[in-house]
Amino acid sequence: MRVDELMSRGVKTIGVGESCHAAVAHMAHARIRHLPVVDSAERLVGIVTDRDLRHRLFTPGVFRGIGTVPVESLLKDISIREVMATPVVTVSPGDDLEMVAGLMLEHKLGSLPVVEAGRVVGIITETDLLRQIVKADACCHEVETIVVSYP
Numbered sequence: 001m002r003v004d005e006l007m008s009r010g011v012k013t014i015g016v017g018e019s020c021h022a023a024v025a026h027m028a029h030a031r032i033r034h035l036p037v038v039d040s041a042e043r044l045v046g047i048v049t050d051r052d053l054r055h056r057l058f059t060p061g062v063f064r065g066i067g068t069v070p071v072e073s074l075l076k077d078i079s080i081r082e083v084m085a086t087p088v089v090t091v092s093p094g095d096d097l098e099m100v101a102g103l104m105l106e107h108k109l110g111s112l113p114v115v116e117a118g119r120v121v122g123i124i125t126e127t128d129l130l131r132q133i134v135k136a137d138a139c140c141h142e143v144e145t146i147v148v149s150y151p
Contacts, residue, residue: 003100004093006132007114007122013038016045020056020083021075023048034111036120037084043118046084049110056083090115091124101129 014023014035023035027050037046056078091100091112100112104126114122 001097001132002093003091003095003097003114003124004122006097006128007093007124008128009122011036011113011120011123013042013120014048014080015040016079016081016084018080019076020048020053020078020080021072023080023083024053024075034123034125036088036113036123037080038120042120044088044090044113044115044120046080046086047088047111047113048080048084052083052085088113092116093121097129097132100124104129 012026012030012032012035014026014037016037016039026035027033033050035048036044037048039045053075057074089103089107089109089112091103091114093114093116103109104112111123111125113120114124
């Protein structure tokens with residue numbers, strides 16, 4: 001199976017100049033955990049995750065402000081550029097899912113942006129892969145039951 005058969009399309013992205021507060025708002029609204037970061041030409045330059053944002057809140061300089069400064073203010077003062085991960089491990093729409101799963105495992109990643117000509121055309125997540133495995137297992141389990149019960 002290929003990436004383009006399973007990836008999510010219409011991916012929400014965030015601009016490199018936006019704030020971490022904007023990233024949290026986008027993630028909460030879209031109920032997602034991964035945001036590809038793009039430049040003004042819509043080219044992929046990084047990725048930010050909910051984990052990246054949480055870790056940033058617990059850095060000594062920021063953590064001291066928690067409780068005395070609203071978290072919204074702390075997040076508005078931090079640029080995505082400061083938090084995003086680079087370089088980004090990416091895949092292409094025609095890549096094989098087995099290879100993608102291996103990359104995610106090797107690099108301990110929860111998602112991989114799907115890129116064509118430097119632009120994000122989709123994203124594939126560990127949840128997408130798990131859904132496919134469960135779906136395949138359900139199909140195979142029924143076939144196994146039928147074969148086993150056949151005299």
